[in-house]
Amino acid sequence: MWAIETRGLKKVYRSLIGGTPVVAVAELNLQVPYGCVFGFLGPNGAGKTTTIQILIGNVYPTAGQAWVLGYKAGALAAKRRLGFLPEKFQFHEFLTAEEFLKLHGRLAGMDGKTLAKRIDEVLELVGLQERRKSRIREFSKGMQQRIGLAQAILHDPDLVILDEPTSALDPLGRRRVREVIEYLKQQGKTVFLNSHLLSEVERSCDMVAILNKGRVVKQGTLEALLVHKSVVVLELRQVVPSVLEALERVATKVQPLDTNRVMAEVADERAIPELARAVVYAGGELMGMQAKRETLEDLFIQLVEGEAK
């Protein structure tokens, strides 16, 4: 049982007056386990937003199926337990923060007492309790993003879908969103996060799926995807053949950069101390070491560029 599951999901946009059909999502297979923070990544036009729109029932798939919390995507039963922060939104600016949340609470079917309590909680959580009587039009873009986040989690949903939640935020705002995601994770909720900020995803997510041209090209836990392959630059007094030979026995790839520096690639970051030992045993003089671990951004670029080639 998955929080989100898609099988062979496809969406093709056809123009009413001819033109080439646009395949936004092609044979998308995705599994999101309950209780995890799941990063949904991909370059622009990869089909992320269309997939999210299908999951929340705003867009009908051309083929394939999607389930959310065990229900068909778009079903009222699924929507009751789903919270959503859209990427492009315009809230009714003439409402105060409190009126806005009351409206969404009513639409979510919450009773008055629970709603009043939850409004206090979520405003506190997103740091807007002081501005509850302010009209949304008086809010900065970042504050609007935060009130949007508040409406998404207002009815205590089991699954929260966040579409670019940090796009308009400064570093402090981003930290606030990270804290909310962490809070949701502690509460056992599933968070489905679509973001371009890979460093944010790397910090917040347990699992990711990388999407390109409407298909999932990679999916798994961050641990499994970032195989801890590391590149180390060793700074020596002088690069000598005996040191290179010693390094080759430990590293998967050794490449002298100049007369003082050698680049060595190891399959596992646990092998990095071995490189230092090899240099010393070979009689080399180690002046410094700089390890560069593979990041999600490296993996992303590698996968997306690989597909393009």
Place this chain on the structure above:
Amino acid sequence: MGAVAAIMTLTLKEAMRRRAFLGTLIILVVLYGLSFLPKAFHEAFGGSERRFELGIQLMTSFGIDSIKFFASVLAIVLSAGTITGEIERGYLAAILPRPLHRWQVYLGKWLGVMVFCAVNVVLWSAMLWLSVYLQGRSRPEIWHALPYVLLYPVLYGTLALMFSSFAGTSVALMFTVALGAFAYFADHFLRPLVVFIDAAILQRIVWLSEWVLPMATLKRFVMAEVRLPFTGRIEDAPFASEAVRFFLNPPTRAWELGYVALYILVALLIGGIIFQRRDVQ
């Protein structure tokens, strides 16, 4: 029905925010002021009681026509940007994922616009009646015509909302105004032309226009309540045949109101179905 009520309230608040209410207040004041013209003229220039009475009747008729016009414009303006326009502006992005059916959103918006227009029509009619009353006359026909006058914004608002379910604000506005213009042209220009050119094709076009948009039907029901005592109207053309005179001035029939109700219901359903089936992105 909680969700429908919530959307309806939001639509009402939205209408207030768009200064629509300010516009309607201005119309109210203008209507009130204009309605006193017969008394003002009577006091300034004198004249017979008959002339004063005619002035009151003229202003009553003009007032009702103005209410019909402004209520229709208000309904079109408020409805045309409601669905696609709000999707494009991003207003529905956070509302549609809520656990509600799209028809509830559609119905809530329709009710919001209709309640707002109805309140305005009642207010304007009350102001018209009051101004006539303050001049020492009573015109109960203002209230008798009210149910039919109320149907004008319902008709136009429902149409504009239906168009907005698949078209952007300006296109929905254009479609609705084009239909209204066709119905107006057919009723006000083609119909009287039959007196001079008794061609079957003209009668068919006029007949078709009433099916396409039953505006002339509603006009007849209003006219049946508020009829000007002018003589020499084209509808009474003595040289026209009996059939032509009937065509120019057909009687009101109850089933026609049934057609108007069916028309509104079908337009509402079509718009609701289109909105339910379309992608929202």
